[in-house]
Amino acid sequence: MSVGAPATQSRLASLWRHPLASTAALTALVAVTPLFLTSSYHYRIAVLVLIFALACVGLNLLMGYAGQISLGHAGFMGIGAYAVAVGPTHLGLPSWLSLIAGAALSGLIAFIVGRPILRLKRHYLAVATLGFGLLIAIVLTNESEFTGGPDGMLVPRMTLFGWTARGTIVWYWVAGISFLVGARLALNLIESPTGRALRAIHDGEVAARVLGVDVARKKLAVFVVAAVYGSVAGSYFALFNGHITPDVAGFLRSIELVAMVVLGGMGSIVGSLVGAAVLVVLPQSLTFLHEYEHMVLGLIIIGIMIFLRQGIVPTLAAAIGGRRQ
Amino acid sequence: MIVLSADRLSISFGAVHAVDALSLEVEEGLVFSIIGPNGAGKTTLFNLISGLYAPDQGRVLFAGEDVTGLAPEKLARRGLSRTFQNLQIFFRMTALENVMVGRHRHEATGLIADLLHLPAVTRQNRQTREAALAALERVGLAAMAERPAGGMSYGGLKRLEIARALASEPKVLLLDEPAAGCNAVETEEIKAIIRSIAGDGITVVLVEHDMRLVMNVSDRIHVVADGHTLAEGSASEVRADPAVIEAYLGTQGAREATGAGG
Amino acid sequence: MAENLQFAFSGLTVGTVYALVALGFTLIYNSSDVINFAQGEFVMLGGMVTVFLGLAGVPLPLAALAAIAVTIGVGLALHRLAIEPARTDNPIVLIMITIGASIFLRGAAQIVFDKRFHSLPPVFGSDPIRVGGAAILPQSLVVLASAVVMVVLLWVFIDRTLFGKALIATSANRLAARLAGIDTRKIVGFSFGLSAAIGAVAGILITPITLTSFDVGTLLALKGFAAAMLGGIGSAAGAVVGGILLGLLEAFSAGYISSQYKDAVAFLVILAVLFAMPQGLFGKARVERV
Numbered sequence: 030m031s032v033g034a035p036a037t038q039s040r041l042a043s044l045w046r047h048p049l050a051s052t053a054a055l056t057a058l059v060a061v062t063p064l065f066l067t068s069s070y071h072y073r074i075a076v077l078v079l080i081f082a083l084a085c086v087g088l089n090l091l092m093g094y095a096g097q098i099s100l101g102h103a104g105f106m107g108i109g110a111y112a113v114a115v116g117p118t119h120l121g122l123p124s125w126l127s128l129i130a131g132a133a134l135s136g137l138i139a140f141i142v143g144r145p146i147l148r149l150k151r152h153y154l155a156v157a158t159l160g161f162g163l164l165i166a167i168v169l170t171n172e173s174e175f176t177g178g179p180d181g182m183l184v185p186r187m188t189l190f191g192w193t194a195r196g197t198i199v200w201y202w203v204a205g206i207s208f209l210v211g212a213r214l215a216l217n218l219i220e221s222p223t224g225r226a227l228r229a230i231h232d233g234e235v236a237a238r239v240l241g242v243d244v245a246r247k248k249l250a251v252f253v254v255a256a257v258y259g260s261v262a263g264s265y266f267a268l269f270n271g272h273i274t275p276d277v278a279g280f281l282r283s284i285e286l287v288a289m290v291v292l293g294g295m296g297s298i299v300g301s302l303v304g305a306a307v308l309v310v311l312p313q314s315l316t317f318l319h320e321y322e323h324m325v326l327g328l329i330i331i332g333i334m335i336f337l338r339q340g341i342v343p344t345l346a347a348a349i350g351g352r353r354q
Numbered sequence: 355m356i357v358l359s360a361d362r363l364s365i366s367f368g369a370v371h372a373v374d375a376l377s378l379e380v381e382e383g384l385v386f387s388i389i390g391p392n393g394a395g396k397t398t399l400f401n402l403i404s405g406l407y408a409p410d411q412g413r414v415l416f417a418g419e420d421v422t423g424l425a426p427e428k429l430a431r432r433g434l435s436r437t438f439q440n441l442q443i444f445f446r447m448t449a450l451e452n453v454m455v456g457r458h459r460h461e462a463t464g465l466i467a468d469l470l471h472l473p474a475v476t477r478q479n480r481q482t483r484e485a486a487l488a489a490l491e492r493v494g495l496a497a498m499a500e501r502p503a504g505g506m507s508y509g510g511l512k513r514l515e516i517a518r519a520l521a522s523e524p525k526v527l528l529l530d531e532p533a534a535g536c537n538a539v540e541t542e543e544i545k546a547i548i549r550s551i552a553g554d555g556i557t558v559v560l561v562e563h564d565m566r567l568v569m570n571v572s573d574r575i576h577v578v579a580d581g582h583t584l585a586e587g588s589a590s591e592v593r594a595d596p597a598v599i600e601a602y603l604g605t606q607g608a609r610e611a612t613g614a615g616g
Numbered sequence: 617m618a619e620n621l622q623f624a625f626s627g628l629t630v631g632t633v634y635a636l637v638a639l640g641f642t643l644i645y646n647s648s649d650v651i652n653f654a655q656g657e658f659v660m661l662g663g664m665v666t667v668f669l670g671l672a673g674v675p676l677p678l679a680a681l682a683a684i685a686v687t688i689g690v691g692l693a694l695h696r697l698a699i700e701p702a703r704t705d706n707p708i709v710l711i712m713i714t715i716g717a718s719i720f721l722r723g724a725a726q727i728v729f730d731k732r733f734h735s736l737p738p739v740f741g742s743d744p745i746r747v748g749g750a751a752i753l754p755q756s757l758v759v760l761a762s763a764v765v766m767v768v769l770l771w772v773f774i775d776r777t778l779f780g781k782a783l784i785a786t787s788a789n790r791l792a793a794r795l796a797g798i799d800t801r802k803i804v805g806f807s808f809g810l811s812a813a814i815g816a817v818a819g820i821l822i823t824p825i826t827l828t829s830f831d832v833g834t835l836l837a838l839k840g841f842a843a844a845m846l847g848g849i850g851s852a853a854g855a856v857v858g859g860i861l862l863g864l865l866e867a868f869s870a871g872y873i874s875s876q877y878k879d880a881v882a883f884l885v886i887l888a889v890l891f892a893m894p895q896g897l898f899g900k901a902r903v904e905r906v
Contacts, residue, residue: 098708100715145891152651152707156841157890160883163838167883171876214469221468221475222461222482229444229455236442239404240522241430241459250465280834284715291712296446320727327720334713335702 048216051299055212058302059205063198072197078302078309079204080265085289085301086208086215087258092287093295094219095251096231097147098155101162102259102286105135107169107278109260110267114184115175124187128264132257139256140249147248162283169275181274184267200269207265211258212298218254219298227251284330292333294340303341356415357382357557358434358526363402363412372398374581375412380526380559380574385552387560387568389592390578391601396561397439399578400530403559404436405429417525431459433525437515437532439561443503449514450499453486456521460485489521490514493547509540516547526557533564545571569593577601618749623867625747629756629825631863632763633659636818637840638847638855639767640811646787646850647800647807649707653714654694656837657721658815661687663828664725666820667734676736684816690721691812695805718833725830738824755824762821766814767856774852783807787850835879839866842882845889848899857897 059079066072088102112131116122122130146157169176176182187194194203218224226247229237238244267273276282285308293304311329318325337344358380365373373395380386388396401407403414405426413422416432435456444452461482463475490496493513498506503514512532519527529548533541541564548571552558562568568575568589575592577584579601585592592598637655644652665686669679698713739758744751774780785793786803794800819828826832843862847854862885870878889896 100711146887149890149894152711153890153894155708155711156651156845157887159838160842160886164880164883164887167877167880217471217475218469220479221471222458222463222478223465223468225447225451225455226458228447228451229458232444232446233442235406235426236438236444237455238426239406239430239436239442240456240518241427242455243427254465254469281719284712284719287712321723323723323726324720325723327716327718327723330716330719331698331713334709334716335698338704338709 048213048220051216052209052213054299055302056209059209063201066201069197072201074310074313076197076200076204076269077266078306079201079208080262080269081286081289081309082302082305083204083208083211083265084259084262084286085293085305086211086298087255087262088286089290089293089295089298089301090215090218090227090258091251091255092290093297093300094224094231095227095248097248097252098151098158098287099162099252099255099283100155100159100280100287101165101283102158102255103280103282104162104165104278105139105256105259106263106266106282106286107165107275108135108138109263110184110273110277111169111176111182112260113187113264113267114182114273117185118182119175124185124268125189128187128261128268131264132260135256135260136253139253143249143252143256144245147245147252159280159283162278163280166275166278166280169278176275179275181272184271184273186271187268194268200265204265204269207261208302211261212301215298223247223250281326285326288330288333291338292341294342294344297340297342297346300340300342307341355382356380357417358403358559359415360399360403361413361415363399363409363414365398365402365407365409371581373402373409376578376582377412378576378583378586380557382557383552383555384573385548385558385560385571387562387572387575388578389562389565389568389575390584392563394578395581396578397530398581400436400528400561404434404528430522433523434528435519435522435524435526436528437512437519437530439530439534441511441515443511443515445504446502448500448502449490449495449506449510450483450486452503452514453489453518453521454482456489456518457482457485459522486517486521489517492520492550493517494543509536509543512536512540513543513547516544516551520551520556524556526559527551528559528561530561531563532560533562533567541567619871620868621748621750623871624864625750625752625756627864627867628860629753629759629822629863630866631843631860632759633818633822633826633836633859634839634843634862635856635859636763636766636814637836638844638859639770639852640814641840641844642850642852642855643807643811643814644804645844647783648699648786648790648804649705650699650710650714651707651841652694652808652811653711653837653841654718654721654833655811655815655840656833656835657718657725658687658691658812658833659819659822659836660725660828660830660833661690661721662816662819663736663823663832664729664734664819664830665816667736667823667828668729670736680820683820684813687812687816687819688809691808692805694812695808699804699808700801718837722831722833729830731830733827733829734823735827736820736823742824753825755821759818759821759825762817763856766817767852770814770852779803779806838886839879839882842886842889845886845896848896851896851898854896854898 062075066075084106091097091099109131113124113127116127116130117124142161149157170179226242229242230244230247234244263277266277289304289308290301292307294300312322315325356379360376360378362375362377363373364375390396402409405424408423413420416434421429461478463478467475487496487499490499493516495510495513495517498510516532533544536544545567548558572589575589576586577592577598584601585595585598637659640655641652644650662683665683666679669682670676694717698717702709702713738755740754744753774783782798782803785798786800790800839862843858844855846861847858862882866878866881869881
């Protein structure tokens, strides 16, 4: 099943897939952007973009490379977010440990739930993941003793060796570096035996099996990886904002994540950043349309799916590469 | 030595007995062809042998072991490989990447190593590339290595699938209509490839409609009709078998064929 | 015993709404393989448009008819403006489009109407009827009866008319239907319109009992989908049975286990069905050809 990536790519387009080129481009972007950020508000937007981009990289591995779909990915963000809230508040754990614990928990849940869920295909898989994400949101809303219920709870700031992670500029670099590390790992994975196996699963699951690929195990592996990415992103989200509500795991969030991945380009790590940027910045710049937020979001999603489902980066790459074949 | 055998395999889809108590034995190193009219159950038989379907009854034995109902990926690891009638190419990967996936069962790095791109991964990638290139050369596609598979010709894709299956270094290679849809030139290329593969000691089991190719390249031929065995033997034996002629040409046509000195 | 009966009554009532939503899903899925997440919005629109037209002074029966007409229009627009232009069979793209439409409609409802809960007067008054120690609202009976009528009408239509046959042909094999001269675009559009009508009627009838607001659609769509899956997606009978079953499951688990997690029942059902019997109660398992 595929939504993006055109079947034929020119040489230049496939250059974008080269890990070095992508890493260089992304590092440059992250390093240079602060020159254009002139206020705390700008930095705040940038941090959010980077946090969501991190979640998107994980989701992209699952959707763009392995060809699976998850409409409940925000559930893992929710686990990570509440881990760094509940850990310090109720369990007395330091934030950094809670973050790791959240990631481990997300990975574990993904491992347990993924096994049966990933046997499903196409819209069955979509709805199963949807149901899973919603279940997490419901649990987070209902267990108010631990989670503060629908109004959420405060998230203590993260401290490491006496230094507190606070302030938009600090978080820009924390999120930026984390994103770059996450992107690099993902790029590594793609150009590796596991990555080739995942791409094979996407294009021809039966053939992959016949060549010895343990499809079930590989799908589970990428699902777990994606869950960990989501969890870390969710933890950052909570720590950065200082407050968290169950919305972080909600249906709307999951849909936004999918839209970001598709918009940026399924199968393009660079695209994850682009998609996140567009869908975080756009609503912010349209604050005068605040009342119409949902209408606009709905239209954007429809628009992306009709006109831009190849994704921005692959479309640009193909256009720049030209038709010289 | 019998490297692959089917023992009274049966499978039905609803009321259709696609394969009905079919048995065959394939000797190592031979080119063994399965022929029969359309709908005879040949591809179903392949799917049973390669683990895509589990039989209702009967067994599949591979190198002496009972592998009935074993998943395809496990069979692959024992040295069974196959191509597909309808092409199952990874269209968004290049030709080389397609064949590199064929090396999967020989690759040894794990998830963590892959994520961190440890030196072992660099080495593995290089080894896989080299082996894949060699397989591409075998089928004459080395020049297309970096071409996206989606942009290749049909005949090229048929050969690509063979290269991919070869890259896994199988003991037994199942080819499902490798010459289907190919013109005379492409079919000659396929024939040469099959001969070369057999020459390396790999057992080839072939399902094919192109009679000239089959007669030319096979050591043994097994004729299937309506899900069961009709005849088996060498090319000349099968060609002269009246039951075979009748299955292909019908009773009237059989009379005409034998009457005309067939 | 009386308690159980009460649970059964409420489960039956809400289950009928799920059944109608599921029926709408099935209609659209059968003709086009689309899982329409905006199905819940059809229900919402039926109720809300009626309410607001009523508030504007339009006599209720007329308002109800107008609401149905508006919802049909929305359904047709969804098909023509969002589904058709996508030109794809990819189920994920299509699901995302209907999700986007659902979000859009919800956002629009928020603005055109308001964010409060609204009600409509019941058809036969609000005095509950006492049966065996439990109470059932007359409106519940209206809902049940209407559902039965709609299912029968639908069955007659599909089984006895030429258009109905064309609908079946389109769902069996779209390409073959087109080759046989059927305008599949019209058929699919029609199924969207019909689904919208069914949803709107359900919404109008259920509002006196469960109230309505701009965002009842999302949860309804998910539960309706769970019901369709339970019954076997693609089976109209299954949709109805699945809906009733789900309603009963929800009511009894809310009564006996926890009412907080009532909504989770539907999602657990989805997961259970997908793992244990993906083809549902009445659906057919598919074999993939290689």
